[in-house]
Amino acid sequence: MKVVLAAIGERARPAFEELAKMYAGRMEAYAEVEVTGYRSEEAFLEAMERQRGRTAPVVVLLDGRGRQMSSEQLAEWLGRQRDEGQQRMIFAVGPANGWSDEARKRAGALLSLGSMTLAHELARVVLCEQVYRAFTILAGHPYHRGS
Numbered sequence: 276m277k278v279v280l281a282a283i284g285e286r287a288r289p290a291f292e293e294l295a296k297m298y299a300g301r302m303e304a305y306a307e308v309e310v311t312g313y314r315s316e317e318a319f320l321e322a323m324e325r326q327r328g329r330t331a332p333v334v335v336l337l338d339g340r341g342r343q344m345s346s347e348q349l350a351e352w353l354g355r356q357r358d359e360g361q362q363r364m365i366f367a368v369g370p371a372n373g374w375s376d377e378a379r380k381r382a383g384a385l386l387s388l389g390s391m392t393l394a395h396e397l398a399r400v401v402l403c404e405q406v407y408r409a410f411t412i413l414a415g416h417p418y419h420r421g422s
């Protein structure tokens with residue numbers, strides 16, 4: 276399975292970029308990982324459109340109005356996708372002013388990180404940590420237990 280961790284808008288400042296890449300690097304023990312950015316929501320949606328077809332990816336938009344899950348629930352869901360043979364999961368953090376309704380309609384799923392609004396750079400760091408955590412839960416790695 277390949278996991279794409281995307282962000283829309285300006286490149287994150289170095290401190291945020293470094294943290295996102297640190298978790299993405301750790302994730303590589305479990306999946307192929309790509310950290311990428313798109314200059315606008317439109318560019319992102321166009322890229323998603325080009326990937327439609329037989330092996331269409333699951334596109335998960337990070338959104339405050341989305342479904343909230345515990346880390347264990349995210350792990351279970353991700354594990355199910357993997358076991359069902361899903362080859363490509365795209366998680367995307369929206370632009371600073373959020374996703375349009377059109378983007379929300381086209382998403383495979385909307386995922387909330389909680390009811391508080393995070394700065395988009397921070398949301399991507401939290402996303403990367405939670406997807407990494409999900410893989411460690413699936414692998415039975417002690418990271419999730421804090422040991």
Ligand SMILES: C[S@@+](CC[C@H](N)C(=O)[O-])C[C@H]1O[C@@H](n2cnc3c(N)ncnc32)[C@H](O)[C@@H]1O
Pocket residue numbers: 336337338339367368369370371372373374386387388389390391392393394395396398
């Ligand atoms: C500053 S927030 C956008 C706030 C905007 N007013 C809205 O309602 O979506 C920028 C991006 O960060 C992500 N984000 C921020 N807080 C989030 C949360 N609690 N859960 C999921 N994503 C979040 C989303 O991808 C959002 O599009």
